[in-house]
Amino acid sequence: METVIAPVRDTAHTLETPLPPPGQQGVAKAPMTLEAPVTKELSDLSRDLIAVRDRRDREAFGRLFDHFAPRLKSMMLRGGLTDGSAEDVVQDVMLAVWHKAAQFDPHRADAAGWIYGIARNRRIDLARRKPLSQPEEMPDLPSLDPDAGQLLALQQEAHHLAAALARLAPEQAEALRAAYFDDIPHSRISEMTGLPLGTIKSRIRLGLDRLRHELRSIAP
């Protein structure tokens, strides 16, 4: 893989589409050492989520709820739920956050990305006859041996991702929002906008390329 957004670990995020074989290339690993305690690298929200994970900290959970619940409700309302249903789904999602917190790994996601993933699955399952088949949970908890460089890289990545999204051309930003926040299939986006499917796909592709380019420029 040539491009890995957080370049410290070869399983970090990537927006790169894998090349067809024989496309294997070495992964550049940037060694980093930090003196500061690793929790300093984390956002307050990720730290609260770790407090929930490790200590079942209800105050920290309350702060997560106060922050995320109104945003999750907004996400569900965008998806067409009524006010009451949206509130119920928010309850389900946040309860799942509480129960699944043991799986949160700050090397792989920030709190917002991880909670978003839970909300995405919950919203999808509401619309499906069978629950969506889920990948195996990650077996280990690397946080037992936190890697400060990886945590920092991920935090920076999350920070720059928001800025990079804000700088996208409006049509690319809209396409990415539809595809990766509202989780609307590309074909449906095409129907809703009246634009050809190829146009939608290319806007999403260009948007991802742009994000990848911007995040590459911050890589240590």
Place this chain on the structure above:
Amino acid sequence: MTDIQHHISDDLLDNYRAGSLPHAFSVVVAAHLSLCDECRARHEARDMIGGALLEGTEVAPLGTDARARIMAALDTPAPAPAPRGSGVFPAPVMAELGGRPPRWRMLGGGIRQQILSADRSGSLRLLYIPPGKAVPEHGHRGLELTLVLQGSFADSEGAFRRGDVETAHDDINHQPIAGPGEPCICLAATDAPLRFHAMLPSLLQPIFRI
């Protein structure tokens, strides 16, 4: 870390995430994500985008009792954990197997299969192919995804090992042959019945459900 060479496309990944794939295909994607660090990272990167957009979205005020409700719910027991993978079968395949080992049915020539699901949206099955044996030549209507769980197979599209996914559209007319060594076990999903050109008369298709 892994030497997986054949991945899922962006289209499949995005459609999986949007919940718009037929069940059979979504299991193959979930199983590949269980085995492939690279695609797992692509999947998580998209969640990071979603998370960034969630952070920036407008807020919708909650009902006054919402916080009390959630805090009171925290003492409810956690739901049963998802089944874990076992042997060569990753968790999403074990979930389809109901947590039990496969119950193979003989197809002739040493080839075995177990149907995991079949309905109008497509079918999902496990195939067991002895080393060096050919899966009967077949064409497709629609799309077929084949994920190798053990051993390997090769056809005109290349060699496929554990974790590799072959994405075959209806224009591919291929003859996979299991590699030497271990029997090849793969997870195959289609959105249409296969059309076999040899070995099995097409009339038998409904009987064998392939």
